[in-house]
Amino acid sequence: MDEKIKARVMDARKIKRALHRMVTEIIERNRDLSSLVIVGIRTRGIYLGKRVSKMIKELEDIKIPVGVLDITLYRDDFSELEAQHMVKKTEIDFSVVDKEILLVDDVLFTGRTIRAAMDSLIDLGRPKSIQLFVLIDRGHRELPIKADYVGKFLPTSKREIVQVHLKEIDETDEVLITESVENT
C-alpha cells in the first residue's frame, strides 16, 4: 500500500492566518481569559495548543497554561485494535475545576476522539465549560459533536486521509489530503 498525495490544501501561511483568526475568536468569546486553560490532544493538538497560548500571550499579555491529554485509555475501539496502542502520559498539572477548557486537536473526523477526551477531562474534575478547537473539520461525524473554532472545513470522502504536518515535529506546516493506493 502506497500513499498518493491528492491535494495540498493549506500551507504555512494559510495555517498561520487561520490560527490568527481563531485566536481572535477565542479572545472575543472568553472575556475572562484568566479562567481559560488549554488542553492539547496527543500528538499534534499539543503543538497547536502551545501556538495558541503563545499568540494569546502576544495579543493580551496573559499566560494560558497548556496541558497534554492522552486518550488511549478512554478509547471505545479497544477490541477492534490489532494490537494495543502505546499509552503515553497525560500531563495536566493544573486543576480543571471551574475552568473554561479549550480542547485542541488537529483534525475533527468521527468525533470519537473528542468523546474520549471529554470523558477523560471530566474524570479530572468538573470544568465550567469545554470548547473545541480544531484546525480541520473533515465531516463524517458518528457522534453529535461540533467544534467551536474551526480553521478550515474540508469536505472529504471516507477513503481519503487528512494529514496535518506541523513544523515542531514534521519539519513543515501543511495540510495534505492523501489516499492509499494498492500496489500493482
Place this chain on the structure above:
Amino acid sequence: MPFDHKHLLGIEPLSKLDILTILDTAESFVEISTREVKKVPTLRGKTIVNLFFEPSTRTRCSFELAAKRLSADIVNFNKQFSSVVKGETLKDTVLNLEAMQSDAIIIRHACPGAPHYISAFCRSHIINAGDGAHEHPTQALLDAFTIRQKKKNLEGLKIVIVGDILHSRVARSNIFLLNKMGAEVVCVGPPALLPEEFKEFGIAFDYTLDRAIRGADVIMMLRIQLERQQKNLFPSIREYRDLFSLTPKRFRRAKRNAIIMHPGPINRGVEISANLVDSAKSVILQQVENGIAVRMAVLYLLLGGKERETTD
C-alpha cells in the same frame, strides 16, 4: 513495540524489548493514581480473578487496586474459605472460575510451575504472582521500574542481592531481568543459600557482604524466611545477622547515592537495621507505590488489545 504474549508466566520468556514496553507503559499509569478520581475506564467489563493459595499483603492488594483503577471487576479467592479445603483440585478450581467467564487469572501458588500448568487448559490470561521458589515477575518489573526512576538506566549498574537466594522467587526473577538489561548482579549470602547452578546465569557470588557491597549502586535485601530455619541452612539468626544484615556501617561502603530495596515483608533488625528501612536511602515504599502502575501496565498490555492467537 507490541507486547505479543497471552500470559505473564515469568521474566525468563520475555525479551529486553518486552520488558522495556512494560516499564514505559507503566510510566503513563503513575499519574492516574495521583488523580482525585483514581480510575480510567479502559478495562470496563473485564473480569479478573485473584487466585492466591499463599498469603500476601502487597501483591494481592496491589493487583486488586491495579484492576480497579482500570475499571475491571476483580474477585478475590481465599484458600481458607474455598472448596480447596474440601479437597477440590487446582484444575477443578480454575475450570469452575473460568466457567464464570473470567478474562484473567492472577495466581500465586506454592508449587513452581502452577501458572504454566493452568495456562495449558485455560482460556483466560494467566499472570504469575509468585510460584514457589520459581518466579515473581511483577516484583522484578516493579523493582526495575523503581531503579530506573532513581538511576535512569539499568545498564552497567552494580546490583547486590543479599539473603536467601535459594528459596527466593524474587531473586530469580530479578536475576533474569537484570541480566537481560545488562546490569552487573552479585548475589550474597551463606553458602547453603547460594545455589551453585545459578552461576550458569552469568552472575557473581560472594560470601562476604562487606566485600560485595563496595561500589554497589543498588542493594536488594531479601527476607530471611524464618519459617525455613528448621532446615538448618545457616547456624542461627544471630550469626546470620552478624554476617549479612545491612547496617548503617556496612551501607557506607556502597556508592554514596546507593539505594536500598526490599520486596517485603521486612524482618526489622534481622536482614536490615530498622533505621535504614526508614532512611532516605530506602526506596521500599516507592517499590510498593510503583507496583500498582506496573501491574496496571501488565493488565493493560495483556487484556487491552484484541484477542491474539499467541501462545507462550
